[in-house]
Amino acid sequence: MKKTRKIRLSGEEKFLFFIILSCVVGMFAVQIFFGAQISNYKMNIEKIDYKIETQKKKNQSLTMQVNELTSYENVSKVIEQMGLEYNNENIVVINK
Numbered sequence: 001m002k003k004t005r006k007i008r009l010s011g012e013e014k015f016l017f018f019i020i021l022s023c024v025v026g027m028f029a030v031q032i033f034f035g036a037q038i039s040n041y042k043m044n045i046e047k048i049d050y051k052i053e054t055q056k057k058k059n060q061s062l063t064m065q066v067n068e069l070t071s072y073e074n075v076s077k078v079i080e081q082m083g084l085e086y087n088n089e090n091i092v093v094i095n096k
Contacts, residue, residue, distance in 0.1 A: 068074065
């Protein structure tokens with residue numbers, strides 16, 4: 001039968017072991033914390049990108065509406081409805 005020997009650690013070795021273990025646990029905690037922060041930032045960036053894209057689509061739609069409303073045909077219809085007429089003598093051309 002073999003006798004088992006217990007290994008005894010001195011106080012300094014126990015303290016060093018505790019410090020190393022604390023550092024390892026601390027590094028994992030910091031990594032988890034910063035990983036959560038990064039994913040939160042990524043999610044916020046995605047939300048902002050979505051808002052930007054929807055605003056671009058709205059702007060494009062409004063630009064199309066402005067172009068449609070300022071077309072010659074539409075302006076001439078509004079002029080006729082208001083009882084105005086086109087007078088070529090009132091037009092002044094300025095050349096540079």
